[in-house]
Amino acid sequence: MDQEEPRNGDSTHNHHGLLHVSKKPKLALPISEPEIRDEFSHHQTGVARINNGSFGSCPKSVLAAQRKWQLKFLEQPDDFYFNTLRNGILKSRTVIKGLINADDVDEISLVDNATTAAAIVLQQIGRGFAERKFNQNDTVVMLHCAFQAVKKSIQAYVTRAGGSVVEVQLPFPLASEEEIIREFKEGLAKGKENGKRIRLAIIDHITSMPCVVIPVRKLVKICREEGVDQVFVDAAHAIGSVKIDVKEIGADFYVSNLHKWFFCPPAVAFLYCRNSKFSPDMHHPVVSHEFGKGLPVESAWIGTRDYSSQLVVPSVLEFVNRFEGGIEGIMKRNHEQVLKMGRMLAESWGTNLGSPSEMCAGMVMVGLPSRLKIMSEEDALKLRGHLRVYFGVEVPIHYLAPKEDDEGGARDKDGIISGYARISHQVYNTSEDYEKFRIAVLHLVEEKKICKLLSTE
Numbered sequence: 001m002d003q004e005e006p007r008n009g010d011s012t013h014n015h016h017g018l019l020h021v022s023k024k025p026k027l028a029l030p031i032s033e034p035e036i037r038d039e040f041s042h043h044q045t046g047v048a049r050i051n052n053g054s055f056g057s058c059p060k061s062v063l064a065a066q067r068k069w070q071l072k073f074l075e076q077p078d079d080f081y082f083n084t085l086r087n088g089i090l091k092s093r094t095v096i097k098g099l100i101n102a103d104d105v106d107e108i109s110l111v112d113n114a115t116t117a118a119a120i121v122l123q124q125i126g127r128g129f130a131e132r133k134f135n136q137n138d139t140v141v142m143l144h145c146a147f148q149a150v151k152k153s154i155q156a157y158v159t160r161a162g163g164s165v166v167e168v169q170l171p172f173p174l175a176s177e178e179e180i181i182r183e184f185k186e187g188l189a190k191g192k193e194n195g196k197r198i199r200l201a202i203i204d205h206i207t208s209m210p211c212v213v214i215p216v217r218k219l220v221k222i223c224r225e226e227g228v229d230q231v232f233v234d235a236a237h238a239i240g241s242v243k244i245d246v247k248e249i250g251a252d253f254y255v256s257n258l259h260k261w262f263f264c265p266p267a268v269a270f271l272y273c274r275n276s277k278f279s280p281d282m283h284h285p286v287v288s289h290e291f292g293k294g295l296p297v298e299s300a301w302i303g304t305r306d307y308s309s310q311l312v313v314p315s316v317l318e319f320v321n322r323f324e325g326g327i328e329g330i331m332k333r334n335h336e337q338v339l340k341m342g343r344m345l346a347e348s349w350g351t352n353l354g355s356p357s358e359m360c361a362g363m364v365m366v367g368l369p370s371r372l373k374i375m376s377e378e379d380a381l382k383l384r385g386h387l388r389v390y391f392g393v394e395v396p397i398h399y400l401a402p403k404e405d406d407e408g409g410a411r412d413k414d415g416i417i418s419g420y421a422r423i424s425h426q427v428y429n430t431s432e433d434y435e436k437f438r439i440a441v442l443h444l445v446e447e448k449k450i451c452k453l454l455s456t457e
């Protein structure tokens with residue numbers, strides 16, 4: 001596997017034996033539609049899977065590469081452990097370094113997922129409170145719609161140790177990034193009230209629900225100007241859906257799942273930690289033999305387990321380079337297609353999109369007809385379950401609680417829009433998937449169905 005021939009001349013070894021990653025793929029013949037269908041032929045048929053955002057997707061050729069790694073381990077585990085594993089992980093880290101413009105491969109660690117990366121960052125902050133390096137009540141600032149698992153991690157590691165939290169409300173639906181910047185600045189001011197110090201700001205690059213591309217570079221810059229100690233960008237959805245330049249973004253820590261939009265099998269994420277005085281205190285939550293040797297090495301051995309998803313990153317690069325424009329081409333087409341499909345749905349239902357096109361990547365929020373009466377989180381979940389079971393459509397639904405003053409909300413001809421669907425587009429999607437969704441919703445509206453009464457079995 002180590003010596004596998006590179007395809008399309010995209011990733012090659014130079015005369016020092018180091019992996020060289022060319023960002024510009026040399027394309028022989030772009031992948032054809034039937035080949036794409038074959039790569040994803042393990043997907044359940046009959047399901048309009050317009051939710052790549054939740055769990056991503058992995059093509060057959062990458063699964064085959066993963067299987068080879070698994071067998072290589074089982075054939076001779078000791079040799080694999082001593083001679084193959086670490087070098088294989090280093091190659092994957094080197095690919096990532098090239099893709100995100102990091103300075104040094106030692107700034108990149110591979111971990112299971114964004115949740116693990118959040119634990120690494122937040123445990124470091126928690127230790128600052130527990131060891132009394134920080135004053136009690138110093139703060140962590142984050143977006144109100146930060147991922148639930150990250151919010152729970154703050155409770156577990158930071159608030160318990162004495163830190164306080166300021167949540168910044170994300171306005172939605174949105175017309176411009178200025179609205180976010182304004183709210184964020186207010187959040188920082190609140191975080192600094194009464195002489196408190198902001199020890200950490202957590203900024204999503206692409207929020208999960210509702211999905212919005214956040215002006216992360218501008219917010220990091222504001223954090224620096226306002227004297228925030230450390231900045232963590234939760235970019236779980238970023239790699240494979242937006243261009244990443246970690247130097248330009250300028251955060252201390254930046255995590256992205258590789259299993260969401262970068263075609264890796266679950267579970268693998270990279271955590272970038274900018275070389276800084278904080279680096280020696282970054283530790284994997286699972287302590288093993290390599291503790292104290294730096295996060296990338298600690299993370300590369302956390303006990304006996306399957307490391308294959310971390311080893312297939314070069315194979316993923318081969319896969320994406322079969323597409324015109326490589327991963328950047330895929331990103332561009334997904335963005336264009338998801339917008340086109342989103343606009344088509346909004347027009348047919350007489351609703352709206354949740355944010356302007358430049359604040360979307362491969363996912364878009366589409367308003368649902370108010371006649372469906374989505375009045376709670378439970379209603380949203382019911383509609384999602386109903387669409388899956390009765391219509392074969394997999395799409396997450398967001399409930400948007402109406403504001404008291406009704407300000408900023410969107411309306412359709414029958415009332416306030418209180419529910420949005422988050423649609424994704426990935427290379428395996430076709431316009432029929434969205435058409436199926438469009439018709440399902442129109443059918444429910446015509447039948448005068450309201451969410452509370454929908455069945456999910």
Ligand SMILES: Cc1ncc(COP(=O)(O)O)c(C=O)c1O
Nearest residue numbers: 113114115147207208234236257
């Ligand atoms: C913004 C954000 N952060 C963190 C996560 C957690 O990712 P994982 O479940 O892979 O740890 C997600 C998952 O959707 C997310 O959207």
